Each structure stands twice: as C-alpha cells, then as structure tokens.
Amino acid sequence: xxxxxxxxxxxxxxxxxxxxxxxxxxxxxxxxxxxxxxxxxxxxxxxxxxxxxxxxxxxxxxxxxxxxxxxxxxxxxxxxxxxxxxxxxxxxxxxxxxxxxxxxxxxxxxxxxxxxxxxxxxxxxxxxxxxxxxxxxxxxxxxxxxxxxxxxxxxxxxxxxxxxxxxxxxxxxxxxxxxxxxxxxxxxxxxxxxxxxxxxxxxxxxxxxxxxxxxxxxxxxxxxxxxxxxxxxxxxxxxxxxxxxxxxxxxxxxxxxxxxxxxxxxxxxxxxxxxxxxxxxxxxxxxxxxxxxxxxxxxxxxxxxxxxxxxxxxxxxxxxxxxxxxxxxxxxxxxxxxxxxxxxxxxxxxxxxxxxxxxxxxxxxxxxxxxxxxxxxxxxxxxxxxxxxxxxxxxxxxxxxxxxxxxxxxxxxxxxxxxxxxxxxxxxxxxxxxxxxxxxxxxxxxxxxxxxxxxxxxxxxxxxxxxxxxxxxxxxxxxxxxxxxxxxxxxxxxxxxxxxxxxxxxx
Numbered sequence: 238x239x240x241x242x243x244x245x246x247x248x249x250x251x252x253x254x255x256x257x258x259x260x261x262x263x264x265x266x267x268x269x270x271x272x273x274x275x276x277x278x279x280x281x282x283x284x285x286x287x288x289x290x291x292x293x294x295x296x297x298x299x300x301x302x303x304x305x306x307x308x309x310x311x312x313x314x315x316x317x318x319x320x321x322x323x324x325x326x327x328x329x330x331x332x333x334x335x336x337x338x339x340x341x342x343x344x345x346x347x348x349x350x351x352x353x354x355x356x357x358x359x360x361x362x363x364x365x366x367x368x369x370x371x372x373x374x375x376x377x378x379x380x381x382x383x384x385x386x387x388x389x390x391x392x393x394x395x396x397x398x399x400x401x402x403x404x405x406x407x408x409x410x411x412x413x414x415x416x417x418x419x420x421x422x423x424x425x426x427x428x429x430x431x432x433x434x435x436x437x438x439x440x441x442x443x444x445x446x447x448x449x450x451x452x453x454x455x456x457x458x459x460x461x462x463x464x465x466x467x468x469x470x471x472x473x474x475x476x477x478x479x480x481x482x483x484x485x486x487x488x489x490x491x492x493x494x495x496x497x498x499x500x501x502x503x504x505x506x507x508x509x510x511x512x513x514x515x516x517x518x519x520x521x522x523x524x525x526x527x528x529x530x531x532x533x534x535x536x537x538x539x540x541x542x543x544x545x546x547x548x549x550x551x552x553x554x555x556x557x558x559x560x561x562x563x564x565x566x567x568x569x570x571x572x573x574x575x576x577x578x579x580x581x582x583x584x585x586x587x588x589x590x591x592x593x594x595x596x597x598x599x600x601x602x603x604x605x606x607x608x609x610x611x612x613x614x615x616x617x618x619x620x621x622x623x624x625x626x627x628x629x630x631x632x633x634x635x636x637x638x639x640x641x642x643x644x645x646x647x648x649x650x651x652x653x654x655x656x657x658x659x660x661x662x663x664x665x666x667x668x669x670x671x672x673x674x675x676x677x678x679x680x681x682x683x684x685x686x687x688x689x690x691x692x693x694x695x696x697x698x699x700x701x702x703x704x705x706x707x708x709x710x711x712x713x714x715x716x717x718x719x720x721x722x723x724x725x726x727x728x729x730x731x732x733x734x735x736x737x738x739x740x741x742x743x744x
Contacts, residue, residue, distance in 0.1 A: 241475070242320045244310070246397040247407055248422035249414055253392050257359055257374050258417040264409030265363050272358035272371075277301040279352045281428050282329065284344040285384060290438075292340055292468075295428050296333065300325065302356065309333045310426075311471060316407075321475075335574065339470035342579045348382045350431045361410075368399040369406055377427060385437035391430065393422055448656060451605035452598025455494060455501045456589065458653035462491035463585045470573060473521075481528070481569070485521040488514045491585075493649035497609050503593035510588060513581045520572035523565040530688050531558040533681055537709050548702040557692055602657035607738070610654050610662065613647040614735045621672075621728050629721065634683050637721070641676035644669055651738075661738040668731040675727050679720040682713045689713070 261269050279299035283289045289296055293312045299305060307323040307330050323330035329346055337346075357374040372394065379389045396410050411421075424430035432438035448454045465487035472480035492514040495507040534554055538546065572578055592598075597605045620643050624636035648669040655662040693706035 240322050242322065242400070243313070244318045244320045244397065245316055245402070245404055245407070246395055247316055247411060248424070249394040249396075249419040250422050251374065251392040251394050251419065253376070255374070255392060255394075257357065257372060257394065258414060258419070260359075260361060260372065260410065260413060263361075263413045264369070264406050266361045266369060267364045268362040268366070269372075270360045270362060272360055275302040275356045275358065277352075277354045277356055279354075280348050280382070281350045281352070281431075282346040283349045284341050284346060286344075287349075287384070287432075287437075288340045288344065289337060290349075290428065290432060293425060294337065294340065295426055296329070296337065296346070297352075297428075298325070298329075307333055309336055311336070335474055335570075336471040338574065338579070339467045339582060342582060349384060350428060350435070351380045351382055352427055352431060353378045353380075354427075369402060370399055370410065371397045372410075373397075375427075377431075379427075379431035379435060381431070381435035381437075385432070385435045387435045389431060389434035391434075393427075394419060448602070450598060451498075451501050451600050451602040451657075452592065452594050454602045454606060454657050455498045455598070455653060456592055457656075458494050459491060459502075459592075460589050462487045462494070463589055466491070466585070467582065474570065474573065476566075481521055481525045485518050485525055488518040488521070489645060490649045490652070492518070493646040494653050497613055497646060497650035498606070498653070500597040500609065501595060501605060502598070503595055506593035507588070510581075510584055513577070513584070517572065517578065517581060520569055523568060526684065527558065527561045527565055529681055530684055533685050534688065534709070537685075537712060538705075541705070541708065545705060545708050547704045548696065550696075550705045553692060553696055553701070557688075557695070602654070606650075606654035606657050607741070610647070610650050610658070610665070611739055613643070613650050614665070614738070617643045617647045618732070618735070621724070625725060625728075629718065633721070634679075634717075637676055637724075638680050638683070641673060641680055644673040644676060648673060658738070658741075661734070661741050665731070665734045665738050668734040671727050672731050675720055675724060679717055682717040682720065686710055686713045686717075 259269075260266050277299055278301055279297045281295060281297045283296065295308075295310045297308050299308060304322065306325045309321045309323075310318045311321070312318055321333060321336065323333050334346075355376045359372045361369045361372060363369055374392065374394050376392050377390065381387055394414070396407060396414075398404060398407055422430070424433065429438070445457060445460065446453075448457050466484060469480055469484040469487065473484050492511045495502060495504070495511045495514075499507070531554070538550060538554065617640065620636065620640040624633055624640050627633040627636055648666055651658075651662045651666045651669065655666060689706050689710045693703045693710075696703050696706065
C-alpha cells in the first residue's frame with residue numbers, strides 16, 4: 238500500500254561547520270526540541286536518460302529515520318511536492334512504478350545516485366506544544382552510481398512545514414535564516430544537486446522557439462496537449478479531483494487539432510493517432526460520465542422536498558454509483574497500464590519531434606489557421622441549425638449532441654489559432670464555450686433520464702416505490718426544455734463572434 242503526504246519545505250545553503258540557528262521566538266515558536274541525529278541512506282532510481290529527473294520527479298529507496306521505505310515525489314508548485322510512500326522492499330513497488338509509467342514507459346529504472354546523510358533534527362513548537370515545522374541540518378555525501386562518476390559533499394538546512402501548517406510561517410522563518418547569513422539553495426532537490434556535481438545532470442530541454450509559421454502554432458498546441466496527457470496520468474491513477482476530466486479534455490483537444498489542421502499536418506499520418514486518442518478518451522469517459530451523473534442525480538435528489546422522497550432512493554443511488562465506479566476505475570487503470578497506451582505516448586513523442594508537415598505548415602499562420610477555424614465554424618453552424626429545426630424528442634437530442642461535439646472541436650481549433658489570430662479567435666473561444674456548456678448540460682440531462690429509467694427498473698424489481706424517480710425524470714425534462722429554449726440566444730452570440738472572425742482580413 239502507498240500513502241501520500243503533502244510536503245512544503247525550503248532548503249538553504251550551509252557551510253560544513255555551520256550549526257542550526259536559534260529560532261525560538263520566531264513566528265510564534267515557543268520551544269525548539271532536539272530530536273537527535275538520524276543516519277539516512279537513500280538510493281535514487283531513474284531511467285538511463287533521466288526521464289524522471291527532467292520532469293522534477295524523484296524516486297528513492299531510503300533506510301534510516303522514521304520513514305524508511307520507498308518515496309516518490311511529484312512536484313505540485315514551488316516548494317510544494319506530494320510524497321507518495323510505500324513500504325521498504327528490494328524492488329520498486331508496483332504502486333509507485335504505475336505512477337511513473339507515463340514517463341518511463343518500458344525503460345528500466347536503474348540506481349542513479351546514492352545519498353548518505355547525517356540529519357540533525359529540531360522541532361519548532363508553538364505555545365501549546367503543537368508542531369509548527371521540522372528543521373534539520375543535513376550533511377550529505379553523494380555517490381554517482383550510473384550515468385556519471387564521482388562523489389560530492391555539502392551541508393544544507395531544510396525547513397519542512399508541519400501537516401496542515403500555514404505556509405506564511407515559512408516566510409517568517411526564512412527572514413530569520415537570512416538574517417543569520419543563510420541563502421536559499423539553488424538546487425530544487427538533493428538529487429538535482431547530486432546530479433549537477435557528479436556529472437551528467439538532467440539539463441532541461443531548450444524552450445521551443447517563438448511560433449512563426451502555421452506549423453509552429455499547431456505544433457505548439459499539439460506539444461502542450463501531449464505534455465498534459467503525460468503529466469496528468471499519475472493524478473488520474475491517484476484519483477485526484479477533476480483529473481479524469483482534465484486528461485480527457487487534453488486528448489480531445491489534441492484529437493481536434495489533428496482533425497482541424499489537416500492542411501498543416503498530414504492526416505494520413507495523424508488520423509491513426511486521432512483514432513487512438515479517441516480510444517483513450519472513451520476509456521476515460523466511462524469514469525467521467527459516472528462522476529457527472531452521480532453528482533447531478535445526488536444534487537437533484539437533495540433539492541427535492543422531503544415528502545417527495547419515497548423509499549430508499551439515496552441508498553440505491555449510492556449503490557448504483559459505487560458498483561459502476563469499481564468497474565470503471567478498474568477499466569481505466571487497465572487502459573493506462575496497457576501496451577496500447579504506452580505505444581500511443583511513444584507515437585505522440587515522435588509526432589512532436591518529427592511532425593509530418595505539409596506545404597501549408599510553412600505559410601503565414603493567420604491565413605492557414607483562420608481558414609481552418611472558419612471551415613469548422615461553418616460545419617457547426619449547419620449542425621446547430623438542424624437541431625433547432627427539429628421538434629423536441631430523440632432526433633433533436635441526437636442532433637444537439639452532434640452539435641456539442643462539433644462545438645468542442647471548433648473551440649479547440651480557435652484555441653490553437655488564438656496566438657496568431659488574436660482577439661477575434663479569443664472572443665470566439667469564449668462564445669463557443671458558452672454554446673458547448675449549454676449543449677453539454679442538455680446531454681447530461683439526456684443521460685440522467687436514461688440513468689433514472691435504469692434506477693427505477695432496479696427499484697421496481699426490488700419491490701420499492703418508484704415515485705421519486707418519476708419526479709426526478711420530470712424535472713430533467715423541464716431542464717432539457719429550458720436548455721433548448723436558451724440555445725437560439727446563446728448561439729446568436731457565438732454567430733456574432735464567428736462573423737467577426739469571418740470578416741477579418743488576415744495578412
């Protein structure tokens with residue numbers, strides 16, 4: 238089993254002869270208690286080409302101290318990381334290996350650096366004896382095990398905020414340490430410093446050049462979505478809030494860009510990639526759809542007056558959701574672990590490194606990208622018009638769903654073009670988001686009514702009263718009718734923005 242700890246800390250350079258400064262009285266510190274000296278021995282693992290280090294991830298096996306075991310650290314923000322821990326073992330625990338799968342793929346993890354530290358620890362306590370932070374003076378010896386050679390040694394001071402502590406406390410400690418002559422460490426982690434001082438460190442990739450051509454702009458958008466897919470994989474596995482939705486959006490954005498900009502990137506190459514992205518989005522969608530439906534139905538049920546809730550409706554809804562959650566989570570994890578998913582990630586890397594550019598890729602972005610957005614918008618206009626012409630019912634529901642999908646693709650095409658087209662594209666993105674939201678709410682209502690029919694059937698089989706499901710169903714019908722009534726107004730605003738883009742003459 239693995240558990241997670243949010244780690245907020247700051248590191249400071251120190252000389253070998255330094256001792257921990259006196260911090261009593263700083264920021265509410267009433268007492269400083271000596272916790273003794275711990276001897277730590279950590280081996281860090283990475284691929285031969287340092288894929289984890291380049292992404293600021295660290296994976297180590299450590300003995301000594303009170304948290305011996307395997308630790309995977311994932312960056313969250315400056316000075317903030319999530320540390321996922323697993324019990325001590327001889328090999329990388331499967332739970333941690335899964336969390337770096339999108340980075341390492343099938344590359345083996347090898348011992349990279351060994352760090353041995355003497356850690357002199359102090360606890361900073363408030364007036365009630367509660368822990369504010371842990372301060373340690375670490376005397377570190379680093380030995381390169383692969384990808385370089387040599388050793389290094391240094392001394393540093395580390396201040397780690399207590400669980401649920403106020404980050405502002407670290408600012409007050411920071412002032413005190415700076416007054417004592419210390420300065421912040423230039424290395425983000427011990428591993429980064431060890432790599433830099435023993436050769437063969439993980440130099441960050443050079444930033445891409447400023448987009449100039451149409452191909453540059455499309456490729457920048459493609460690269461951003463590829464990066465999002467890779468970075469969101471661990472969050473999805475950890476069930477971080479909204480991560481499934483975010484990853485699904487990244488796959489759709491990328492797929493939409495490949496479809497919309499077929500004059501820039503050769504579709505004979507990108508269409509198979511788009512098909513694989515559609516597959517991954519589908520695997521993600523099963524869990525996301527369950528989340529959306531559960532939230533919608535739970536909220537709708539909570540809004541009903543108590544006398545309209547007849548029978549064990551809440552319990553049945555929980556059971557219905559939990560049953561589907563178990564199946565969809567397992568299916569999603571299997572998809573992310575699959576050889577098919579790893580092959581897709583490798584293909585996306587190759588797409589970014591060697592894009593299948595066509596002649597239009599070298600042209601001015603305004604003309605090429607503007608034309609593609611206008612083409613998508615024209616198709617969307619036809620779909621919305623068809624939906625509005627149909628009478629309420631199944632056919633209109635289907636037509637609105639098709640328009641929703643096209644609205645997403647058009648919005649993503651405009652997003653990719655916005656750096657080149659400027660305000661007209663940005664305004665269109667905003668207007669299309671409103672259209673997409675309205676059509677999405679309508680589709681959620683369609684799905685909710687289907688789920689309510691299913692729940693009512695299960696309740697009827699169990700001999701339960703189905704009255705409440707009928708009430709909820711009727712309310713969803715009213716919501717759907719309201720969405721349909723609002724569509725002409727929302728669409729008109731989008732058309733106005735679309736016409737602005739259509740009227741613009743791009744050089």
